Amino acid sequence: MYDMATATINAPILYVIDFDSTFTKVEGLDELASIALSGQSNQSSIVAQIRDLTDMGMNGEISFSEGLRKRIELLSANKSHIQTLVEYLRTQVSNSFLRNRQFLSEHAENIYIVSSGFKEFIVPVAAELGILPDHVLANEFRFDQEGNIIGIDESNPLASDGGKIKALQSLQPEGEVYAIGDGYTDYELRQSGLASRFYAFTENVRREKVVAVADYVVASLDEFLFHNKLDRSQSYPTSLLKVLLLENVHPAAVEAFRKDGFQVEFLKGALDEDELCEKIKDVAIIGIRSKTNITRKVLENANRLMAIGAFCIGTNQIDLDAATEKGIPVFNAPYSNTRSVVELAIGEIILLVRNSVTKSNKMHRGEWDKSAIGSYEIRGKKLGLVGYGSIGTQLSVVAEAMGMEVYFYDAVEKLALGNAKKVSSLDELLKISDVISLHVDGRKSNAAMIGKREFDLMKDGVIFLNLSRGHVVDIPALAEAIKSGKIAGAGIDVFPHEPKTNNEPFVSELQGLSNVILTPHVGGSTLEAQENIGKFVPAKLLEYMNNGSTYGSVNFPEVQLPKLTDSHRILHIHANVPGVLAKLNSIFGKNNINITGQYLKTNESVGYVIVDIAKGYDREFLREVRAIDGTIRFRMLY
Ligand SMILES: NC(=O)c1ccc[n+]([C@@H]2O[C@H](COP(=O)([O-])OP(=O)(O)OC[C@H]3O[C@@H](n4cnc5c(N)ncnc54)[C@H](O)[C@@H]3O)[C@@H](O)[C@H]2O)c1
Numbered sequence: 001m002y003d004m005a006t007a008t009i010n011a012p013i014l015y016v017i018d019f020d021s022t023f024t025k026v027e028g029l030d031e032l033a034s035i036a037l038s039g040q041s042n043q044s045s046i047v048a049q050i051r052d053l054t055d056m057g058m059n060g061e062i063s064f065s066e067g068l069r070k071r072i073e074l075l076s077a078n079k080s081h082i083q084t085l086v087e088y089l090r091t092q093v094s095n096s097f098l099r100n101r102q103f104l105s106e107h108a109e110n111i112y113i114v115s116s117g118f119k120e121f122i123v124p125v126a127a128e129l130g131i132l133p134d135h136v137l138a139n140e141f142r143f144d145q146e147g148n149i150i151g152i153d154e155s156n157p158l159a160s161d162g163g164k165i166k167a168l169q170s171l172q173p174e175g176e177v178y179a180i181g182d183g184y185t186d187y188e189l190r191q192s193g194l195a196s197r198f199y200a201f202t203e204n205v206r207r208e209k210v211v212a213v214a215d216y217v218v219a220s221l222d223e224f225l226f227h228n229k230l231d232r233s234q235s236y237p238t239s240l241l242k243v244l245l246l247e248n249v250h251p252a253a254v255e256a257f258r259k260d261g262f263q264v265e266f267l268k269g270a271l272d273e274d275e276l277c278e279k280i281k282d283v284a285i286i287g288i289r290s291k292t293n294i295t296r297k298v299l300e301n302a303n304r305l306m307a308i309g310a311f312c313i314g315t316n317q318i319d320l321d322a323a324t325e326k327g328i329p330v331f332n333a334p335y336s337n338t339r340s341v342v343e344l345a346i347g348e349i350i351l352l353v354r355n356s357v358t359k360s361n362k363m364h365r366g367e368w369d370k371s372a373i374g375s376y377e378i379r380g381k382k383l384g385l386v387g388y389g390s391i392g393t394q395l396s397v398v399a400e401a402m403g404m405e406v407y408f409y410d411a412v413e414k415l416a417l418g419n420a421k422k423v424s425s426l427d428e429l430l431k432i433s434d435v436i437s438l439h440v441d442g443r444k445s446n447a448a449m450i451g452k453r454e455f456d457l458m459k460d461g462v463i464f465l466n467l468s469r470g471h472v473v474d475i476p477a478l479a480e481a482i483k484s485g486k487i488a489g490a491g492i493d494v495f496p497h498e499p500k501t502n503n504e505p506f507v508s509e510l511q512g513l514s515n516v517i518l519t520p521h522v523g524g525s526t527l528e529a530q531e532n533i534g535k536f537v538p539a540k541l542l543e544y545m546n547n548g549s550t551y552g553s554v555n556f557p558e559v560q561l562p563k564l565t566d567s568h569r570i571l572h573i574h575a576n577v578p579g580v581l582a583k584l585n586s587i588f589g590k591n592n593i594n595i596t597g598q599y600l601k602t603n604e605s606v607g608y609v610i611v612d613i614a615k616g617y618d619r620e621f622l623r624e625v626r627a628i629d630g631t632i633r634f635r636m637l638y
């Protein structure tokens with residue numbers, strides 16, 4: 001075992017880092033085989049054999065040297081393939097190594113790569129991040145005259161079992177050695193007593209046998225640096241923060257968070273309140289769509305929660321007041337699916353005005369009903385829009401381009417686009433429209449805003465669409481109006497009770513009614529919209545997590561902050577009571593903290609102060625900042 005007594009006091013710690021699946025995301029030899037055999041029929045089977053051998057070696061299931069020789073025999077690669085491999089590996093450097101290139105170059109003297117891989121591809125890739133070429137201890141290939149790989153340099157200690165130990169011994173380290181890697185041979189450095197600590201590195205691959213024997217498990221280089229209080233790219237490692245993504249958000253979202261190092265859990269369906277109360281306890285960021293309700297009770301259980309992403313437009317499913325009180329900003333995607341809703345509405349208006357749904361249903365039953373009765377053009381028809389926000393206005397423009405006469409009613413003063421005409425009351429709009437389409441938001445006060453009274457005001461034979469929120473319409477009253485013929489056709493995409501997953505049944509009084517299009521809340525569900533949302537919302541959340549910006553938040557004071565350079569940033573969220581900024585400034589003054597930038601925004605309930613301070617301060621003052629009356633949340637970025 002490692003003996004502290006033998007380490008020379010004050011000798012620098014040596015960081016010994018593995019290359020394959022640690023420094024880079026992949027195994028170099030596996031990739032070399034894949035490149036060399038590209039286009040050949042045996043490519044996948046040989047690469048699979050090589051991968052199996054790599055895995056067995058990494059798990060300590062076969063002797064390392066035996067595995068290496070077998071892999072080289074299977075390889076059939078040459079020098080030109082190595083060049084291609086190097087280009088590829090440059091794109092495969094682990095994200096947390098890329099983020100921490102400053103640490104790697106500033107500490108280059110104390111960092112070694114000790115790898116059973118090959119210098120020919122490790123040196124050029126590692127050197128780009130500041131690793132010194134003579135600090136790469138690795139194998140070397142042997143080539144024939146044509147440049148084909150014919151074996152390995154057997155005189156290199158790394159070519160034999162226990163090679164990493166021998167290589168490290170050759171350095172005669174004077175101080176402590178911390179070994180970081182994903183494989184069993186990295187652990188052997190610790191087992192041999194040469195290294196005082198072994199950190200199992202799980203950013204790219206998690207080998208349980210290796211994790212089981214590790215002193216520490218780190219899912220990123222930031223986590224390793226955090227553990228050792230070393231300079232790093234993330235003040236708090238994202239690999240220690242969990243992101244919970246519900247309701248089948250686009251894979252782009254998963255990718256965005258993983259790329260930044262977060263732990264991501266992805267679920268296809270929604271969760272109910274009790275399930276969520278349990279699940280949210282260790283979650284730092286949650287991403288939902290329209291079906292997950294984030295209630296006050298859920299938030300009471302969310303003590304690690306820092307931000308909420310609504311991967312949709314509507315945010316009525318979130319208790320925004322409770323989130324604000326807890327200092328949690330909420331972000332949504334206000335425009336990413338607008339066009340998708342508009343296109344569905346236009347399609348439905350045409351089909352319903354034309355009475356095509358009834359005819360299509362008859363055809364399915366074997367009835368041929370060729371007649372013009374009840375079928376109209378949309379040209380010249382009056383479209384009444386309830387809610388003239390992003391969707392209402394875009395629908396207004398498109399419908400007008402198709403020859404409809406557009407009228408709208410909105411609760412707040414809105415500028416009419418094109419030739420659209422504003423009407424002064426909902427009742428007036430309902431009375432004059434041939435087609436009525438709802439595009440209000442889902443605020444509580446809009447519950448059942450369209451019921452029997454409103455249906456009675458409408459023209460006989462009106463076409464009615466709701467693609468906004470289910471609870472806005474009284475469904476029994478709607479069903480009655482359809483049955484009575486008051487409504488000639490309806491397109492309904494949203495319902496007061498929607499299944500949580502695709503496995504649950506859907507039940508509604510609207511089922512089986514004639515000339516009714518029922519869609520399962522898919523107004524915004526196009527691949528384009530979902531991909532846009534899957535990129536947009538994580539970008540907002542990451543901007544908040546990494547930089548503190550709240551621009552675009554639906555419940556928080558909005559600030560767009562400059563990128564943090566050469567300073568540390570304090571983010572202080574407090575109840576909006578007088579005097580907090582003065583208290584903060586007096587603490588900074590008293591502790592000689594040099595302020596390089598300061599921002600303050602408030603809304604009715606919270607204040608958000610951001611202070612950039614020069615590095616080199618004594619951390620003691622942070623205690624005083626935390627203790628300021630009314631502090632809700634406090635964190636630091638650097
Ligand atoms: N079916 C879907 O898949 C789908 C997709 C996207 C959005 N939506 C829903 O559509 C809603 C509207 O989206 P948006 O982007 O146009 O929102 P928005 O906030 O831009 O517009 C909503 C408009 O409705 C108005 N409004 C609210 N209550 C009203 C009332 N009682 N009377 C009159 N006007 C009222 C508001 O003043 C606002 O102008 C979203 O909130 C969401 O609930 C559904």
Ligand SMILES: O=C(O)[C@H](O)COP(=O)(O)O
Pocket residue numbers: 289290291311312313314315337468521522523524525
């Ligand atoms: O608010 C929205 O954007 C829509 O209702 C879409 O919700 P969804 O993402 O749950 O389909």
